[in-house]
Amino acid sequence: MALAPLGSFLVALLALVWLGSRWLRRRGAGWGHRTLCAAGPARADDVHALVVTAHPDDEAMFFAPTILSLGRFRAQLWLLCCSSGNYYNQGEIRKKELVQSCAVLGIPPSNVTVIDHR
Template sequence: MAVFITCLVAIVVLIAYQAFVLIVKNYSRHHFKRENVLFVTAHPDDECMFFSPTILTVDKAFLTCLSSGNYYNLGEERRKELLASCRILGISDQNVAIIDNSHLKDDPNATWDEDIISAIILAKIQKHRINVVVTFDDYGVSGHKNHTSVYKALRQLVTKKQLPTGVQAYCLESIPLWRKYLLQLDLPISCLLPQGLLFVSSWQGVWQAQKAMYAHWSQFVWFRVLYIIFSRYMVINTLKPIRA
């Protein structure tokens, strides 16, 4: 009897979760309806490690990755992995740009030139008629200097009012470490705390994001496996508007 009740409760929870996800996804899709959304990341694998719940929700996603991830001289391999990951997430090859600039080297200790990044973002906005730009926030999930440099460049465009009229800028909210590995259990907290936009993946979306992570074979170490299984960013994104 106890097993039956446990199974019944589990089924009810799963159904309730899927229903909630459907409501959230419909709201999010309505917000970005007919929008061309540009995701600006620092390294190959950022797209699926951090932004997959949002990418899987929008209909017209574009990705600009500001380095090939060549810190360990694996740049060419990581380019291929990134394209494979993006295909899984629904971003076609022609909508992916991988930047190779000597001033934007993959290095956790390097602060990138904000003016160079700003120019790249503006060029992509014009080329693809972008309406929404999404990137990291001022902590960049992990404090990685490459991540925070992208935020500073986009914020510079916002504060100097250099973004074309009507283009919106959002950043991915960094959460405390104690919430980072709660997976779906972070959902009530994300709903209760103030935020801009909430994106939640269905079970199918979670599997899709995990599959995209598996495309980055050169980066697989034991803690990446734990990240895939438990990370809240694989399931939930909260985006905050970047304001002047």
């Protein structure tokens, strides 16, 4: 049976992940004692975040909760979109929609970059 080795591997992997998380918890959050999930950063310039998306609309469809949460912590936000979404020759329209969407989410237009390199 080919599934038996795979099942054993997955059980061992889950056990390692669980042990690693217990070890990190004992060390005090692992990567420093202050995290975004705690009380938040002390100063507004403590947190910088770059959101990278593949297409326009991805920021709203997939990342809006994360972007809004970072905005509540006064994070400095940037967005990099890797295409203009020009499939139906609507690239310029979609770029404008992306900038407008980011403005609503708290990312200034000057911090939005669209690259469309084939």
